[in-house]
Amino acid sequence: MMAPAIEHRDHRAGHRRLPDRLDDPAVGSILHGIAAELFPICRSITGPGVRETLERLRRRIDLEIHEVPSGTAVFDWTVPREWTLRDAYVKNARGERVIDVRRNSLHVVSYSTPVQARLPLAELRRRIVTLPEQPGLIPYRTSYYAESWGFCMAHDRLLELPDGDYEVCIDATLADGSLTYGEYLHRGRSEDEILLTTHVCHPSLANDNCSGIALLSLLAERLQGVETRYSYRFLFAPGTIGAITWLARNEHRLERIRHGLVLSGVGDGGAPTYKRSRRGDAAIDRAMAHVLRHGSPSAAVIDFFPYGYDERQFCSPGFDLPVGSFQRSRFGTYPEYHTSADDLAFIRPEHLAHSYRLVTAALDVLESDATPVSLQPKCEPQLGRRGLYTAVGGDRDAPARCMAMLWVLNQADGRHSLLDIAERAGMPFAAIADTAAMLRDHGLVAFAGDGAA
Amino acid sequence: MMAPAIEHRDHRAGHRRLPDRLDDPAVGSILHGIAAELFPICRSITGPGVRETLERLRRRIDLEIHEVPSGTAVFDWTVPREWTLRDAYVKNARGERVIDVRRNSLHVVSYSTPVQARLPLAELRRRIVTLPEQPGLIPYRTSYYAESWGFCMAHDRLLELPDGDYEVCIDATLADGSLTYGEYLHRGRSEDEILLTTHVCHPSLANDNCSGIALLSLLAERLQGVETRYSYRFLFAPGTIGAITWLARNEHRLERIRHGLVLSGVGDGGAPTYKRSRRGDAAIDRAMAHVLRHGSPSAAVIDFFPYGYDERQFCSPGFDLPVGSFQRSRFGTYPEYHTSADDLAFIRPEHLAHSYRLVTAALDVLESDATPVSLQPKCEPQLGRRGLYTAVGGDRDAPARCMAMLWVLNQADGRHSLLDIAERAGMPFAAIADTAAMLRDHGLVAFAGDGAA
Amino acid sequence: MMAPAIEHRDHRAGHRRLPDRLDDPAVGSILHGIAAELFPICRSITGPGVRETLERLRRRIDLEIHEVPSGTAVFDWTVPREWTLRDAYVKNARGERVIDVRRNSLHVVSYSTPVQARLPLAELRRRIVTLPEQPGLIPYRTSYYAESWGFCMAHDRLLELPDGDYEVCIDATLADGSLTYGEYLHRGRSEDEILLTTHVCHPSLANDNCSGIALLSLLAERLQGVETRYSYRFLFAPGTIGAITWLARNEHRLERIRHGLVLSGVGDGGAPTYKRSRRGDAAIDRAMAHVLRHGSPSAAVIDFFPYGYDERQFCSPGFDLPVGSFQRSRFGTYPEYHTSADDLAFIRPEHLAHSYRLVTAALDVLESDATPVSLQPKCEPQLGRRGLYTAVGGDRDAPARCMAMLWVLNQADGRHSLLDIAERAGMPFAAIADTAAMLRDHGLVAFAGDGAA
Known part of the structure; x- marks a missing residue:
């Protein structure tokens, strides 16, 4: 509408x-x-x-x-300092990336400080955020205003990680920029x-x-x-x-x-x-x-x-x-x-x-939005003489258009905007605005401040 | 009430x-x-x-x-010009009025221009308005601001009209008046x-x-x-x-x-x-x-x-x-x-x-409607001493009358009209107005602008 | 709460x-x-x-x-005159108190005038108020502004009174005091x-x-x-x-x-x-x-x-x-x-x-109630830097406390009291008042008219 x-x-x-x-x-x-x-x-x-x-x-x-x-x-x-991330991953003992920010940018906690380390699984887990209740999804986490680092991953994947040492790398710079x-x-x-x-x-x-x-x-x-x-x-x-x-x-x-x-x-x-x-x-x-x-x-x-x-x-x-x-x-x-x-x-x-x-x-x-002012404010203008009833004959929207005309003419006292009128009429703004423009073309309303009327 | x-x-x-x-x-x-x-x-x-x-x-x-x-x-x-209708009818081939404005004034479209003609049924039908969904009723129609003529009749009656020519007469004047x-x-x-x-x-x-x-x-x-x-x-x-x-x-x-x-x-x-x-x-x-x-x-x-x-x-x-x-x-x-x-x-x-x-x-x-002003605005006046409680004893409406008194006395600060009080009290206006008048008779309220108080 | x-x-x-x-x-x-x-x-x-x-x-x-x-x-x-009641009772023919104000102060109609009389039951009954629909209960009645006397008793007890004469006593004074x-x-x-x-x-x-x-x-x-x-x-x-x-x-x-x-x-x-x-x-x-x-x-x-x-x-x-x-x-x-x-x-x-x-x-x-004024009204102040997020970490009420902080800071424009803020936030007043005080301690808000801020 x-x-x-x-x-x-x-x-x-x-x-x-x-x-x-x-x-x-x-x-x-x-x-x-x-x-x-x-x-x-x-x-x-x-x-x-x-x-x-x-x-x-x-x-x-x-x-x-x-x-x-x-x-x-x-x-x-x-x-803050600028954060530049070049790479971030966790590799297992076989050198395979079990977490890889290149696969999904959510894998690294945003604004992580750089790290390069080898950690046993137990320690690594303390750096990994998961969603146990949505075990297949990677969460999104940030650490903007506290220096820290970490990874995010699906809980299911975390559970699959075997014990052992992991190579952890966040190749990032946190520096003036x-x-x-x-x-x-x-x-x-x-x-x-x-x-x-x-x-x-x-x-x-x-x-x-x-x-x-x-x-x-x-x-x-x-x-x-x-x-x-x-x-x-x-x-x-x-x-x-x-x-x-x-x-x-x-x-x-x-x-x-x-x-x-x-x-x-x-x-x-x-x-x-x-x-x-x-x-x-x-x-x-x-x-x-x-x-x-x-x-x-x-x-x-x-x-x-x-x-x-x-x-x-x-x-x-x-x-x-x-x-x-x-x-x-x-x-x-x-x-x-x-x-x-x-x-x-x-x-x-x-x-x-x-x-x-x-x-x-x-x-x-x-x-x-604008404020229409009726140029025929005393009684309704004779719409039929101007073909404004005829114009809508046979048109399924005719009753609504007729009501829109009557609403605009009735409310056009310079104190109601088109939106005010649309609200009071319970009609879409566009219907009221179009009607007001049509009535202006017929010389029945002007718009407040409209020198060209 | x-x-x-x-x-x-x-x-x-x-x-x-x-x-x-x-x-x-x-x-x-x-x-x-x-x-x-x-x-x-x-x-x-x-x-x-x-x-x-x-x-x-x-x-x-x-x-x-x-x-x-x-x-x-x-x-x-x-x-507009003045419309004078003297007669309006449709006669069948036997000269019988099948539509007759003398039987019901709705039969002629109001403001019809005069006509005297003989028409075959097919043409006549184009001049007849009926209500197919309410086939027993004659509709009411006008043609005030467009010159035209026509008849209204029950749809059932229309269906009964046999083929043939009909004499149509609207004996009307549309002239300055x-x-x-x-x-x-x-x-x-x-x-x-x-x-x-x-x-x-x-x-x-x-x-x-x-x-x-x-x-x-x-x-x-x-x-x-x-x-x-x-x-x-x-x-x-x-x-x-x-x-x-x-x-x-x-x-x-x-x-x-x-x-x-x-x-x-x-x-x-x-x-x-x-x-x-x-x-x-x-x-x-x-x-x-x-x-x-x-x-x-x-x-x-x-x-x-x-x-x-x-x-x-x-x-x-x-x-x-x-x-x-x-x-x-x-x-x-x-x-x-x-x-x-x-x-x-x-x-x-x-x-x-x-x-x-x-x-x-x-x-x-x-x-x-009037605005009562209490003459005893500080605390309630003592109604019992004036017999205003007694007055209503044994009366089934007594509690309501008592509440009406209390409402009038409480609201009579010169800023509330009787209608305001009736609305706030949820009581009929007449009950409040009668009560206020009774309280005035007892010297407990005056009415704003009432020099005779 | x-x-x-x-x-x-x-x-x-x-x-x-x-x-x-x-x-x-x-x-x-x-x-x-x-x-x-x-x-x-x-x-x-x-x-x-x-x-x-x-x-x-x-x-x-x-x-x-x-x-x-x-x-x-x-x-x-x-x-009014002062009412002093010393005793009030009704005694039966055997001298037993069948009504005794010493058992329940409701038994005497308050402000009863003094009386000492012997009455047949029929006359006595006209002086006794009961509650037939709550027959076990003694009603409470007064007669402040009309001189009268009477007793109140349980309806069941009244029905048990045998015919005969009763001694009625209200030993009271109603006198200037x-x-x-x-x-x-x-x-x-x-x-x-x-x-x-x-x-x-x-x-x-x-x-x-x-x-x-x-x-x-x-x-x-x-x-x-x-x-x-x-x-x-x-x-x-x-x-x-x-x-x-x-x-x-x-x-x-x-x-x-x-x-x-x-x-x-x-x-x-x-x-x-x-x-x-x-x-x-x-x-x-x-x-x-x-x-x-x-x-x-x-x-x-x-x-x-x-x-x-x-x-x-x-x-x-x-x-x-x-x-x-x-x-x-x-x-x-x-x-x-x-x-x-x-x-x-x-x-x-x-x-x-x-x-x-x-x-x-x-x-x-x-x-x-007081009116807080934000000392950092342009954008939110950085709460994290002040430990105001940390302060509430691990606390089950932390989200509510955080919202209380944000509400106070947002509404602290000098036009809203703490109660206004509590109402708009839908939070208890005390939560808002405590939060505002805490924010004042952190130098983030002052109170209107608070020279010590």
């Missing part, structure tokens, strides 16, 4: 929607393809994995890459910005968060050449420290952010979840709730809580930005979460496409 | 209710009788049917009849008005709207000689164009309208429905909701939507008057709606009387 | 809770013991019964006893007061209200020596006339009352009931609702209504004090209410202790 596309429109009118370019049926496959490209890369909060990820995105969008030196103070935090993030700005008519951001620090986890990176990069790509009301700032940064670093470096520009979304986990088969901004009633909160109500009835809209992804930073009390968070299944609630089961089979093109359409529909609301 | 009568009272006190004059057990029969008188008349939005209807009402009330010439501009509309509406003003102590309006343009449909015309005309009649706080303006006008015309001619006086109700379909057996004004929280909205909650638990109170009867015009954004709408079954939802089954058997005296009592009870709330 | 103790703390910080002194496991037994001591005393709204009751309380707290002469005008009321109430003030750092009050006029009824007197007297005793933010005023007064008298004599000081609770019936096994103040959103209303939600899920929180105990006077419109009412089963709803079945077996130590803990937990909220 909802228009799944960024609108290409006069900002005062709120009705011209970009034709099918963004509503491509292939969108799901393309998104899955991007995620597949990014999946094998061994990302962490710093280092070559993030750089390689961002380089891949540069094939699509003119991403600006920022490098922030280790040791830079960012609010209460410090940019930099933290890397990528930024892309699509300029709209206004300098007011919509911030769209996702974390890029997780290794081979498809839903969390190759899916989010894919969605935002495709959206950024497809916005190129589209004229928009808002400017769109896309941020691809490592979780927590990346967002904090970006906020510290852009504090003077934050007032431009009028709306924002943190995206993650947008490819699984669960019902969509929108988590409101800390404010709870920001325009993005209303737009997302509206779009989900009409486009995904099983979706959940939940209140802000100070845990999750980088909305924690954007919604810290010193900023309190109007930034919500969109995901499908809630993080931490599905068994594949932070395990090797979060692989490319776990995310599906149709779910990715669905997420893409919901996000673009919400952006469409933000882009198109 | 609710007092079913307009109160005859001192406006400052809000408690003296007119004795049984308005609470006549015969009210239902009288209303049905009025409806029966009006039923056969072939009304349309203009013409002799409306005039005859209003003339009948003049036997009861000193209705002022207004004639507005065809062609008069009224906001976005123009008063005027639009007619009637207005009656009951003057109260204040020039502030309560607007009560109903449409008079439907032909032989009993519920829609002989019932509404009957209710308002009896109410107007019975108000004669009653001293009221508000002035009451009764408007009997054709739907849509009549309301628009009245609004256009009375725009300068609309600010006097403090409350209003559009009435229609008040005689069927369905549960009452009150549709809120566009404002949603007008005093009439609260009064009607209160009265329905206590007097008709199965009643529905629904939000405004810009479709229905003339509340569409009164609640257009340029006016936004505090006008709600009262009916029993919601229009368009019952199978008899706009068919010949909406006849005098479909409406019943008891339903008409119930509607009458509900409307008068709501008017009673508007008339009687 | 909730801290069941008055906190001993710096008022600016809101976190140091008094150790176990008030959280004594013996509290239930002690409360039951106090109630048992008071139970046999034949109290009324004036006279020696109230005096004796207050004298007992003086063994625990330095209660100030006030005597207000009969005839004193108190708002709309007059302090005084009304007695007791007051105890615990001084806190502020002159702002929390008013805690209970009625002391009922004779041998254990729940209503030996239980309330016991709870308040123990609470007052245990507050001795505790440093509190607020001053606590304890009022032990006869119902209605006692509260009215106190209000009349303290009108000039009422503005000091910031919060208040009327207590009664706190020992039965029913779920707790909190009745909101007339304001409905006073701090005491929020605190009690919060404490009940977390500490007694089956509890009911109900809106104010102008009937019940002395909240009727405190919440009269001329005062509208923020005073709520706490009881367990709602008065009048349980079969033991106002009968001899409301005895010492009907109240139990565990219910008394539960009520005590709930009340002290709510007082704890009022004492401890």
Whole structure:
């Protein structure tokens, strides 16, 4: 029902929607393809994995890459040393790799300090994290802010290891370097910005968060050449420290952010979840709730809580930005979460496409919302004389279109936006926006601030 | 429970209710009788049917009849030409009337242009509207704003027509004339008005709207000689164009309208429905909701939507008057709606009387509402010393009366009206109003603005 | 979960809770013991019964006893004559006491005028109140404001009385004297007061209200020596006339009352009931609702209504004090209410202790509430660096503690109190208050108005 596309429109009118370019049926496959490209890369909060990820995105969008030196103070935090992993394995007595990070980037605890040692199994086991209750899966673990090292593996595999000595190698450097993030700005008519951001620090986890990176990069790509009301700032940064670093470096520009979304986990088969901004009633909160109500009835809209992804930073009390968070299944609630089961089979093109359409529909609301003012406010205008009843004759959607006209005309007192009207009418925003535009073309409404009316 | 009568009272006190004059057990029969008188008349939005209807009402009330010439501009509309129907029939080959408007005024499409022709059955059928799914009923159809002609008949009857030629006659004039509406003003102590309006343009449909015309005309009649706080303006006008015309001619006086109700379909057996004004929280909205909650638990109170009867015009954004709408079954939802089954058997005296009592009870709330102020605000006054506990001894309603006293005394801080108190107490308005009056008689409360206290 | 103790703390910080002194496991037994001591005393709204009751309380707290002469005008009321009962009985022909107030103080209608007479059974019966539907129980009746006399007895016993003459004696004086109430003030750092009050006029009824007197007297005793933010005023007064008298004599000081609770019936096994103040959103209303939600899920929180105990006077419109009412089963709803079945077996130590803990937990909220302000409001502070993640490692409550930290830090913008935060987080107040104090110790938050931060 909802228009799944960024609108290409006069900002005062709120009705011209970009034709099918963004509503491509292939969108799901393309998104899955991007995620597949990014999946094998061994990302962490710093280092070559993030750089390689961002380089891949540069094939699509003119991403600006920022490098922030280790040791830079960012609010209460410090940019950490950079972690470079070259290899990590455990070899058995026969020299066979029984754990090999080249097979799955989850095998090494992220940010492990370098090690080269020979250990008996008993000692080795103390360095290995498994999931006894999901014995076939490799867990994902990090040790970002405490120096340590370790491996992750399937519990079943661990049980198969015979006694004996093992050669342990983590060929890594933890040294001064930099933290890397990528930024892309699509300029709209206004300098007011919509911030769209996702974390890029997780290794081979498809839903969390190759899916989010894919969605935002495709959206950024497809916005190129589209004229928009808002400017769109896309941020691809490592979780927590990346967002904090970006906020510290852009504090003077934050007032431009009028709306924002943190995206993650947008490819699984669960019902969509929108988590409101800390404010709870920001325009993005209303737009997302509206779009989900009409486009995904099983979706959940939940209140802000100070845990999750980088909305924690954007919604810290010193900023309190109007930034919500969109995901499908809630993080931490599905068994594949932070395990090797979060692989490319776990995310599906149709779910990715669905997420893409919901996000673009919400952006469409933000882009198109406007306040209509009736030019015939006293009694209803005579629609029949203008062919506005005839126009819809024989049309199965005619009653709904007629009601949309009556709603817009009745509510167009300059105090209700199109979204307000859509909410009161219980109709999709796009139906109301299209109707308002049609009524404007018939000279029956103008838009507040629309000099061209 | 609710007092079913307009109160005859001192406006400052809000408690003296007119004795049984308005609470006549015969009210239902009288209303049905009025409806029966009006039923056969072939009304349309203009013409002799409306005039005859209003003339009948003049036997009861000193209705002022207004004639507005065809062609008069009224906001976005123009008063149409006047339609005069003298006869309309279809005769078969033997000269027998197989359709005869004299048998049922629904047989002719309202506002049909004149025609005199002989047609074969196949052609005739294209001019006949039936209801195949309700084959025994004649539908009601109009062609107000598009020149055309046609007949309506029961589908069963249509199927019985043998092949052959038919003589078709609509002896009608569609020519410059005027639009007619009637207005009656009951003057109260204040020039502030309560607007009560109903449409008079439907032909032989009993519920829609002989019932509404009957209710308002009896109410107007019975108000004669009653001293009221508000002035009451009764408007009997054709739907849509009549309301628009009245609004256009009375725009300068609309600010006097403090409350209003559009009435229609008040005689069927369905549960009452009150549709809120566009404002949603007008005093009439609260009064009607209160009265329905206590007097008709199965009643529905629904939000405004810009479709229905003339509340569409009164609640257009340029006016936004505090006008709600009262009916029993919601229009368009019952199978008899706009068919010949909406006849005098479909409406019943008891339903008409119930509607009458509900409307008068709501008017009673508007008339009687006032703001009590306790004269003993510090601690409870000693009721026993004044015989106010004794007064109710042995009375089955004593506990409720005692609670009503305590509620009024507790809430009488000058910030709560009697309706506010009734709502908070969960008690009928009349019980609270009577109690407040009794407490005033005992010197325990005064009414805000009541110099005589 | 909730801290069941008055906190001993710096008022600016809101976190140091008094150790176990008030959280004594013996509290239930002690409360039951106090109630048992008071139970046999034949109290009324004036006279020696109230005096004796207050004298007992003086063994625990330095209660100030006030005597207000009969005839004193108190708002709309007059302090009544004092009732002194020395003996009351009915003797049969053999001189045996078939009714004897020394066996149960309920046997005489309270405030009975003196009588000495010999009556035949038929006449006597007109002076005896029984409960035919609860034939084994003695009812409780009064005749405060109408001069009369009578007895109460079990219906079964009445039926056993043989015909014949009976000697009736009520050896009582109803004469000028005084009304007695007791007051105890615990001084806190502020002159702002929390008013805690209970009625002391009922004779041998254990729940209503030996239980309330016991709870308040123990609470007052245990507050001795505790440093509190607020001053606590304890009022032990006869119902209605006692509260009215106190209000009349303290009108000039009422503005000091910031919060208040009327207590009664706190020992039965029913779920707790909190009745909101007339304001409905006073701090005491929020605190009690919060404490009940977390500490007694089956509890009911109900809106104010102008009937019940002395909240009727405190919440009269001329005062509208923020005073709520706490009881367990709602008065009048349980079969033991106002009968001899409301005895010492009907109240139990565990219910008394539960009520005590709930009340002290709510007082704890009022004492401890404060407004934290984050000193690191931009992004989250780095908790790991401060050992705040480590601190909770291996602790089963760690996730909840971590969420409490994040909630406090996120909401500490100077616009949310600890109670606001606890409500939004859905966590017990004490968990939030303790966390905020810990964060203050780590230099991460200060408290509004806390110069020592």
